Amino acid sequence: MALDNLDFPIIFLLAAQLGSEERQNLEEQIPTLTYDINEAEVVVGKVFHKARALFELRKHRLVTDEIHTPARSASASPVRKRARLMAAALGSSDVDSDTASDGEIQRRLTGPAPAEPTVKVVKLSWFTESVKAGVVLPVDAYVIYEGRKVSTTPAKQGPTTAPSKASEVMKRALADAGASPKTPPVRSSQGRRGDTYVSHPVKRPALVRQTTSEHEIENRLPPIPDYLHTTYSCQRPTQVHPPNEAFVEELSKIRTARILLGDKIGARAYSTAIAAVAAYPYTFQIPQEVARLPGCGDKLAQLFEEFNKTGQIAEAREDESDPKLAVLKLFYDIWGVAETTARTFYNRGWRDMDDIVEYGWGTLTRVQQIGVKFYDEFHLKIPRPEVESIANTILAHANTIHGGFQMVVVGGHRRGKQESGDVDVVLSHPDEAATQDFVERIVASLERAKFITHTLTLSTANSERGQAPVSWKGPGPGNKKAGTGFDTLDKALVVWQEPRWTTGERTNPHPHRRVDIIVSPWKTAGCAVLGWTSGSTFQRDLRRYCKRERSLKFDSSGVRSRADGSWVDLESGADGEPAPDMLTAERRVFAGLGLEWRPPEARCTG
Structure with a gap:
């Protein structure tokens, strides 16, 4: 089912009572998802009572006035009830904007639009049942609460605050300025779904103060590169040290705080913005330059203005303290x-x-x-020469067990970092029999040589199914890994310590290190190298790109069709011959997905 073809309203997803896998899977399904609740027309979640709905709105700082709809009351007259239902139907997602003419939509109007936009909190089952039915179901049966959004901006006072007095103050202020009050024209426009509405003039506060020199700078700003017109960070080059690195570091601190506090949607929004900022090839000059990037907007522009003036962001400092x-x-x-x-x-x-x-x-x-x-030791950075020494030791042991193994050091090291938090390597062999159950053998060999002191995780899922690429079963209870992006390759996550030293110390002076050893069959080694090399946002957007643009399911253990779940071979040549090496296989995956090749050092999205 192509959900992008369903005309859903703008949806904000509540994270409450959702597991991380379930939430991510839903986020990937919702074609009109917003991370700003103020933009939402519908808020969906595991909400079953009005009190809980109000709590969630308050938690997200969305102030509303409840709308008591007579249409839902038994005491409402039939005529009024039908009128209200028609109005509700117009605002719901079952209006087909592609087929309904402006005249038809106008005939369905039963009265003037509310002065403020509204929001409905509805049960999650409305979305899931709509997906199952293949059509956007009427929302009314699922509504828990409906309210009119109330602006909290002090300048927008209601009529109860002495309007005549306020009017006199405004007239005096205009007189002092040598101007006369003017009434801006009322404009008629078309909404997202084609319905005509009246836009009353509202004086909005300026995002940032812009001087004449800033205006001149804005006119001379370089054009946004073509690759920044996409929302997929896997289509952009992102360097390890971008021009706006200091600003990225401040934003990363805020993202970390969102993660720690459980604000997964906020953390994801910051990840998106950070990836866009990091991909921008020029040093920012003015806030408007930030606002035009995908996933940034006014909020990030305001943060940059603050950072540009003070060298820091207050929110990041508050989080640190x-x-x-x-x-x-x-x-x-x-x-x-x-x-x-x-x-x-x-x-x-x-x-x-x-x-x-x-x-x-x-x-x-x-x-x-x-x-x-080993808390303190695990937080010591590993310099590049030590990363390479550990990797070479692993490869030497692999080829002692069975000759012909190839290895790629992945993770931050391959992306160009001078120091790493851990060591990640991918091992593979052209002979599929060599990789079967190999992870246990390599761990045993390294343990005997006293390089591995502890084995944290040992996964043999790939060998247990005969190294056949796992088919994709689609989202749902039967597929526990759906939407996680985590692979099913054989892997060992271990603690490593160099066992040899030349000093006179009685105990080993070398710090314990974290090392991940991944073993992939040759036919999916390119996917393994791609997945384990790229930054986390690059990987997330790669999965999103594959789903929405190619109807494929990607993770480090292979590519599968979303149509029938079958494995898709992108790594063999046109003649069916396997790739000659793991790096060639990785390049073929890029080409097979219709993506421009990005070298590892250009995938540093964070």
């Missing part, structure tokens, strides 16, 4: 602890590592205990 966020960040940086677990630790009253050890050690998983034990 927030004691709660400091504790959440401490816990979040434990390997094996996600943001949800970090908040759980905080809610238990724990405030530092000592609290975890004293009060919760027995409740931690083995992986989390190791993360606490």
Whole structure:
């Protein structure tokens, strides 16, 4: 089902009571998704009571006045009820703007449009059942709450605040300025769905103050590169050190705070904006230059204006000084602890590592205990020569077990970082029999040589199914990995320590390092290298691009058709011959997806 063909209203998705996989899957399905609740016509979520709906609106700082619709009351007269239903139908998504003429839409109007836009909070089942039916269902049966959006801008006072007095003040102000009050013309326009509406003049506060020199600069701004007219960061070159790197670092701090506080939609919106800013090839001069980029807009322009004047963003400074966020960040940086677990630790009253050890050690998983034990060492950066030394040791052991293995060092190292947080390598072999169950053999070899001190995760899912690329079963309860983008390759996530030293110390002076060893069959090695190399937003947008533009499902273990779930071979040549090496296979995946090749150092989206 091509959801883009369904005429949904603008939808804001509530994250409450949604698991991360379910939320991400829904976000990928909603064709009219917005991350700004103020833009939404419909707010959907697992909401079943009006009180909860009001709570969610307050939490997102959307102020509304409830609309009591007579059409839903048994006491309403038949004529009034039909009129209200017709008006509701016009505002709902079942109006076909492609077939309804302006005259037909006007005939369906039962009265003037409300002075303020409205928003409906509806059950999530409205969207899911619409998708299942292949048509946008009438929303009324699912509405929990409907309200009129109320502006909280002080300048927009209601008529109850002494309008005559306010009018006199305005007249005096205009007289002092040597001007006379003028009434701006009322304009008639067309809405998103083709329905005619009247736009009353509203004086909006300026985004930023613009001087004459700034106006001259704006006229001389370089044109936006073609690749920044797309919303997919996988179609843009993004360097490791972009021209606006300092601004990106400030935005990244705000994004981290959103992650820690559980604001996943906000974190995702910041990731989108950061990727656009990082891809811009020129140093920003004025805020308007930021506003024109995809995913940025007025909000990011305001933040840049603040950053340009002060060298920092107040919100980022406030986040850094927030004691709660400091504790959440401490816990979040434990390997094996996600943001949800970090908040759980905080809610238990724990405030530092000592609290975890004293009060919760027995409740931690083995992986989390190791993360606490080596906390300081895991946060030491790994210089490039050491990354390469570790990788070469792994490859040497692989070829001792079975000759002919190839390896690509992926992750931040391949993107050009001088220091890495961990070491990621992808191993593969042209002989598929060589990669079958190989991950266990390489781990055993490295353990015997005392390079691996702890094995955190050992996954053999790919070997267990005979290394056949997993078919895509579509979203739903039967496919637990749907929408996550996580692959099913064989992999070992281990703790590494160089076992040899020449100093006179009695204990090993080398720090423990985090190392990920991924084993891919040759036929999907290009996807593995692509997925494990690219920045997180690049990967997210690659999956989104494949879904919406190619009707494909991509992750590091292969490409599958969304039509029938079958594996799609993009890595073999025209003659069916396999790729000669892993890097050639990666290039073929780009070409097969219709994407321009981006070298690893141009995929630094963060």
